[in-house]
């Protein structure tokens with residue numbers, strides 16, 4: 001059951017890049033909210049601005065306009081500066097888990113980094129916590145002594161989830177976190193995430209190309225096209241009764257790719 005209190009409010013967010021081929025309005029006047037305990041999906045073709053939104057919300061990029069409020073505090077106003085401690089409650093996981101870890105650190109040390117910045121704890125306690133969160137994510141205590149290159153992609157992504165949840169965030173931003181994994185591993189990672197999301201009562205902003213994945217994991221979906229949010233609503237409505245022309249085309253292209261017309265193959 002989703003409670004109706006937004007923990008994230010994004011209003012009129014804008015980000016413009018000046019690239020070699022001209023100006024790109026990567027995020028163009030985007031507004032949305034994410035509610036307590038909710039998983040909201042963000043879909044759209046490559047280059048539509050999904051990762052830029054994630055970076056703006058997580059404070060990795062300054063916006064050119066608009067605002068982001070998280071847990072009632074404005075993250076984007078110049079006056080207050082960036083309230084770093086608030087970011088404990090807002091964590092991110094990315095597509096390539098191997099690249100997300102320093103190859104010189106053992107996994108337990110890297111996972112502990114997710115908490116070390118926010119809480120002063122003795123090293124022994126930090127390590128215990130890191131190992132227990134790794135176990136919660138389906139890894140073994142022995143994995144804590146391994147380096148990232150000694151784990152599989154799926155195991156690395158489990159460790160990335162452990163590092164993100166060790167600070168017990170209220171909002172988790174997942175940017176294409178299953179795209180680099182085999183289909184069978186994707187399913188395991190999604191099941192793990194769905195379980196953790198409920199147990200820890202986190203909200204999620206779940207970014208993906210894959211509508212099947214989004215419909216499995218999210219209650220609501222938002223559709224991006226050329227930097228704009230063109231449609232949003234319950235997953236069943238967007239898939240069953242898309243209103244926007246771009247959403248219809250996006251759905252049609254996904255269905256064509258996943259159900260090729262085998263009769264026409266020579």
Ligand SMILES: Nc1ncnc2c1ncn2[C@@H]1O[C@H](COP(=O)(O)OP(=O)(O)OP(=O)(O)O)[C@@H](O)[C@H]1O
Pocket residue numbers: 017018019024025026044045046047048049050051052053209
């Ligand atoms: N640092 C940057 N400098 C210049 N242009 C950028 C920069 N970051 C993103 N862009 C451009 O902004 C647009 C949106 O990019 P973004 O990475 O947000 O898309 P995306 O929806 O995440 O795509 P994908 O599905 O491929 O990950 C693209 O046209 C991209 O080329």
Ligand SMILES: [Mg+2]
Pocket residue numbers: 050051052175
């Ligand atoms: Mg992206």
